[in-house]
Amino acid sequence: MADQVINWLLLLRSGKATAQDYNDFLAWRAADPAHENAWQQLTGSLEGSTFGRLGDAYPAGYATAGAAAQPQPAPPQAIAPPRRRFLAGALALAGTGACAAYVGNAFYPLSNVAADAATATGERRRYVLSDGSQLLLDARSRVNLDFTPAYRQVRLLDGAVTVSVAPDARRPFLVQTAEGTVRALGTRYMVRQQAQRTVVVVHEHEVEVETMSGAHGTVRAGTGARFDASRMDTPRAELMAEAAWEAGWVEARGRPLAEVIAALRPYRSGTLRVSMAAGGLPVSGHFPLDDTDAALDTLRNMMPIHVRRFTPWFVSINVAT
Structure with missing residues (x-):
């Protein structure tokens, strides 16, 4: 039962849940008192409230394979001062390493769950x-x-x-x-x-x-x-x-390369490392956040740097010699 709760928890926090997913979650809780009891026990560390106060913040649009669906938020609830605790107990009760691996990987940080x-x-x-x-x-x-x-x-x-x-x-x-x-x-x-x-x-x-x-x-x-x-x-x-990230860009006007790379890191899974010497080089231009490989290629072509891709998960940037 605990693994089902964790799976719902991860889906609803992932930002990828559809309106149908949310309706299915409510139906799952209503289908069996044991489901509701397990949900309340394992999310009790979130102040005993419904998960994440869905009435206070919900995605403006759900991810869908076809036509866009409209959000269907839960009714607003009373807001209490947060007293959150980390969900380590819930993850332990799940008894599987798969959940911890999922939330802890480079795609969805563990800290996001709470x-x-x-x-x-x-x-x-x-x-x-x-x-x-x-x-x-x-x-x-x-x-x-x-x-x-x-x-x-x-x-x-x-x-x-x-x-x-x-x-x-x-x-x-x-x-x-x-x-x-x-x-x-x-x-x-x-x-x-x-x-x-x-x-x-x-x-x-x-x-x-x-x-x-x-x-x-x-x-x-x-x-x-x-x-x-x-x-x-x-x-x-x-x-x-x-604020250029709002439109999906890094805008640089003489900014150090290290700052540009720092802006790219949240958009790339794995390690993106820049040496101290290369990080101090000034950069000017616009670079796409949603295609970090293209951004790195543009930087390599316009600057005296060497970009080495050891694996898709590890990239190192150094001054060209």
Whole structure:
């Protein structure tokens, strides 16, 4: 029974579930009290709620082999502060290495299982929230949600998210990262979690930034800024290039090769390694995220680098000699 629960859990979190899959899942739970009991026991570490608060975040479109199907979300539910625990116990109860191998491989990170919304390798996905706001997640990104009568908060755990905020004068919309909070009432902006810093890019209107230490700053439309836990840099127009992933591109204007490769990694399974010498070379151009082999070939042809493909899962980039 536990393996069936894990299989449903993985399917619903994969971002590939169709409307029919969701209906089949509800039918499976209703078919036998033992099914419902097993589901509640193995997902009890997710605060005893229905899986992932499906009423608060659901895919804007389901993957289908033919015509596109419309999403059929579960009814919205009351939102409680999250107290999530890792699903190691559930995986252990499943008694199979196959489930752990599946979620732990390069296509779907293990940490995504416990997130409210997440994407796999090479996947950008749009989610609709219960208030009408929308999230666009970059590849290998994950967020948790915390909606209360006083505020709406998205906790960015990994990767990047672009938020289209539905106006609500009573509840500000917050994106929380490890370094601080980005606040808006009604706007569209992108936030990326990087190593010990956050990047915010504003498409419309403006946002307020508050770092963990209490420093404040404003970022207006057409500009972007980086901030860490203590301070925010001066907003700059050139940082708008950080949001090119929304359209499936890496945009570089003199950026170090290491940054371009870092943008490609979430779109490629396996290891993509660049040497320190090659990583410091400046790059300019546009490179497709959805075809990393083409991007690597373009970089090889325009730069003094050597790209070695040892296997489809391991690529090494060094300065050409």
